[in-house]
Amino acid sequence: MGSSYAISCKNCDYTKSFKTGIGMMYSPHSLIDFEADAPLLPSLIRSKKSVDFIKALLADKGAVIADSYGHEIYRCPKCGEFYGRFFIHLDYDGGSFEVEYKCHKCKAALNPIEYDTTEADGWEGKRISLEKYPCPKCGKHSLYEGGEAYVLWD
DSSP states (O other), X not given: OEEEEEEEESSSSOEEXXXXXXXXXOOHHHHTOTTSSSOSHHHHOOOHHHHHHHHHHHHHHOXXXXXXXXXXXXXXXXXXXXXXXXXXXXXXXXXXXXXXXXXXXXXXXXXXXXXXXXXXXXXXXXXXXXXXXXXXXXXXXXXXXXXXXXXXXX
């Protein structure tokens, strides 16, 4: 199960929607089944170079996928734009690997956004820490979460 978020600005018309988390079909096995009719990982990570590197780590280094993988929200530290990207972390003997994403506008390396942990009725959730970030369009600190919903997407 995943969540959907909308980030909007109170000062201008900036708004962007994101899905985070994973769908039910996103098991570690399905992620790395490159022989499937429609391999999953290449559809989630657009960089052929990154996918090929992951394949090599799995085959040559015995890499394993860490438990925390899924769709996440990233932000450019230079221009402030938000992006939805697939996060995956692999551990192998001698190191680890995470896909690095670049901003389409200014080519800077994207960073995952920060969340605050929330609790309601015994359920732990996360809230985007938007007060830390200025709007990518107008530059004001007036971003807000336009509603969070839980999503079943497969």
